[in-house]
Amino acid sequence: MATKPVVGVLALQGDVDEHIAAMQRAGAQAIPVKRAQELDCVSGLIIPGGESTTVMKLLDRFALDRPIVERALAGMPIWGTCMGMIVVADEVAGLNQPSLGLLDVTVRRNAFGRQNESAHVDLSIPALGSAPFPAVFIRAPWIERSGPGVEVLAQRDGHGVMVRQDRVLGTSFHPELVADPRVHKYFLDIVAGSQERPVGKQRNVA
Numbered sequence: 503m504a505t506k507p508v509v510g511v512l513a514l515q516g517d518v519d520e521h522i523a524a525m526q527r528a529g530a531q532a533i534p535v536k537r538a539q540e541l542d543c544v545s546g547l548i549i550p551g552g553e554s555t556t557v558m559k560l561l562d563r564f565a566l567d568r569p570i571v572e573r574a575l576a577g578m579p580i581w582g583t584c585m586g587m588i589v590v591a592d593e594v595a596g597l598n599q600p601s602l603g604l605l606d607v608t609v610r611r612n613a614f615g616r617q618n619e620s621a622h623v624d625l626s627i628p629a630l631g632s633a634p635f636p637a638v639f640i641r642a643p644w645i646e647r648s649g650p651g652v653e654v655l656a657q658r659d660g661h662g663v664m665v666r667q668d669r670v671l672g673t674s675f676h677p678e679l680v681a682d683p684r685v686h687k688y689f690l691d692i693v694a695g696s697q698e699r700p701v702g703k704q705r706n707v708a
Contacts, residue, residue, distance in 0.1 A: 507693050508534035510544035512570075514560040516552035516585065520678040521686075528686040530693075538569040546579040546693035548588030551640070551676055554611070557589055557602050567602065574604050578690045579669040587672035588643055595646050605670045608648030612673070613644040613661070625675070627656040627664060630684040637675035644674055650652070669696050 506529065511521045513534030525532035525548075535541060547570065549557075561567040574580045582590040588611060592603050595610040614621070620641070624634035635656075645662035648654060656664035663674035664685075668691055677685035 506531045506665070507545045507671075507690060508533060508543060509693060510541065510547045512547060512549045512566075512586075514564070514566075515557055515681070516550035517676065517678050518550055521548050521550050521583075524678045524683065524686045525690075526614070527681075528683040528690055530686075530690050535566075536564065538564075541569055541573055541674075545696070546581070546689065547573070547583040548689070549580065549589050550678070551584035553587040554585045554594075554601075555599060557585065559640060561589075570653075571602055571604065574602075575668065575671050577629065577669060577696055579671070579689065579696050580604060581671040581673070581692075582688045583673050583678065584642055584676055587674060590670060590672060592649075593647075605665070605667050605672050606652055607645045607662070607665060607667075607672065607695075608647035609643040610646050611643050612641050614642045614658075623658060623675075625656055625658065627685075628657050630688060635677075635684060636680045636682055637677070638679045639663075639675050642674040642697055645672075666692075669684075 504619040508531045511518050513536045522532040528541045578673050590602050590604045591607050591609045597606050621639045623637045625637040627635050650665045652665050654662040
């Protein structure tokens with residue numbers, strides 16, 4: 503019997519329990535990750551929504567930023583949702599904000615509006631099939647620039663909201679808040695197909 507992949511969820515802030523539950527529904531084991539040594543137990547990592555400047559400070563405080571970058575550059579799949587996409591991005595538009603520099607995109611924070619402008623959108627994501635995905639946008643960023651190696655998997659209002667660069671996935675929305683497991687299964691397919699190997703150089707962590 504095949505062993506289920508173990509996916510970590512960065513447990514410093516955000517929808518940690520929701521992602522763990524969603525991964526379990528999608529057929530994977532999932533565990534919270536708070537320490538660098540816990541990365542050794544996982545084959546992929548989700549960075550959930552929250553507040554990006556706070557999480558970058560916590561990553562530094564818990565000495566997690568460099569280990570995450572090193573594992574990502576060795577080939578471990580990473581998925582950033584909402585704030586998590588800002589954390590993995592190369593650049594934050596209009597701000598001198600540190601990030602992990604793992605995804606060659608420029609993102610704009612709160613681009614779809616504040617909390618009271620949150621929205622449920624039936625989003626076309628051809629990589630997931632013909633049925634629209636019930637995407638939840640909460641203070642969501644959008645992608646203003648994507649590099650040549652980045653595949654835009656979904657757009658809203660002309661801006662990228664789901665992108666992939668090799669084994670790094672980014673979504674502006676919150677798939678963990680709905681019952682539809684397709685985005686989590688999509689990430690699991692990346693995890694299942696990955697063999698850790700160098701994929702490039704890290705750019706943005708001091």
